[in-house]
Amino acid sequence: MEEEEGGEEYLFKVVIIGDSAVGKSNLLSRYARNEFNMNSKATIGVEFQTQSMEIDGKEVKAQIWDTAGQERFRAVTSAYYRGAIGAFIVYDITRRTTFDSVARWLGELNNGKLTTDRVVFNRSWDYKGLEWTRHGISEQAHSDTTIARMLVGNKLDLENIRAVSVEEGKSLAEEEGMFFMETSALDSTNVRTAFEMVIKDIYNNVSRKVLNSDSYKADVSLNRVSLVNNNDEGSKTTQGKSACCSR
Numbered sequence: 001m002e003e004e005e006g007g008e009e010y011l012f013k014v015v016i017i018g019d020s021a022v023g024k025s026n027l028l029s030r031y032a033r034n035e036f037n038m039n040s041k042a043t044i045g046v047e048f049q050t051q052s053m054e055i056d057g058k059e060v061k062a063q064i065w066d067t068a069g070q071e072r073f074r075a076v077t078s079a080y081y082r083g084a085i086g087a088f089i090v091y092d093i094t095r096r097t098t099f100d101s102v103a104r105w106l107g108e109l110n111n112g113k114l115t116t117d118r119v120v121f122n123r124s125w126d127y128k129g130l131e132w133t134r135h136g137i138s139e140q141a142h143s144d145t146t147i148a149r150m151l152v153g154n155k156l157d158l159e160n161i162r163a164v165s166v167e168e169g170k171s172l173a174e175e176e177g178m179f180f181m182e183t184s185a186l187d188s189t190n191v192r193t194a195f196e197m198v199i200k201d202i203y204n205n206v207s208r209k210v211l212n213s214d215s216y217k218a219d220v221s222l223n224r225v226s227l228v229n230n231n232d233e234g235s236k237t238t239q240g241k242s243a244c245c246s247r
């Protein structure tokens with residue numbers, strides 16, 4: 001693939017999932033706008049923010065999708081996993097039920113349910129107006145097993161009423177081959193670190209592979225490299241690492 005002068009750009013779609021009220025929207029608003037809302041309303045459907053960072057002199061954009069945790073909105077939001085190359089699975093360290101749900105959220109990422117949703121999505125929706133379709137991502141199917149994943153225990157500022165230990169979070173992440181981090185959207189602890197770790201990991205994997213593989217689609221006409229995960233090989237690199245925990 002040829003790189004046009006000064007124009008290489010990467011666009012990754014990343015999703016944030018987890019039970020309702022674990023702090024997904026606030027993690028994103030803290031990262032993207034340094035904002036926190038104590039009275040934030042439940043997300044309906046999906047929202048996304050695009051964040052840019054420079055890695056190796058390249059502009060790397062992460063389009064981060066915040067999906068609703070509430071069951072009643074899930075039929076809509078599951079379609080939005082399509083094209084994702086990274087995922088944050090968030091629980092609330094003060095509510096054990098949200099930790100127990102992690103397995104279910106992982107199941108959604110792993111069991112191919114999304115493939116079915118994508119077909120429905122393609123038939124019933126027209127997203128031509130959205131930016132990511134212009135980058136060609138909508139045309140790409142992907143294998144969900146290749147997604148770079150981080151398990152996030154949020155609300156670390158409420159440690160005094162913690163219901164899930166650090167060790168439990170770490171060990172689940174290790175079992176599943178995910179990164180692990182505890183965060184606080186309220187006081188900002190580890191929020192930037194968590195997002196940047198996943199984005200850098202995706203970039204490292206993709207930039208190593210993109211020159212040698214058909215797995216990633218280059219849209220050279222737009223002077224961009226738009227990347228989606230499209231085979232199973234990535235799982236070896238993104239899911240095989242040991243869990244990472246920092247406080």
Ligand SMILES: Nc1nc2c(ncn2[C@@H]2O[C@H](COP(=O)(O)OP(=O)(O)OP(=O)(O)O)[C@@H](O)[C@H]2O)c(=O)[nH]1
Pocket residue numbers: 018019020021022023024025026027037038039040041042043044067068069070154155156157158183184185186187
């Ligand atoms: N103490 C504390 N509260 C938080 C933190 N993050 C979010 N909250 C609060 O938790 C509640 C839910 O936060 P949201 O960000 O809306 O949660 P969500 O996961 O996006 O919820 P859904 O949209 O329903 O899926 C709000 O009252 C937030 O202010 C945190 O790190 N610490």
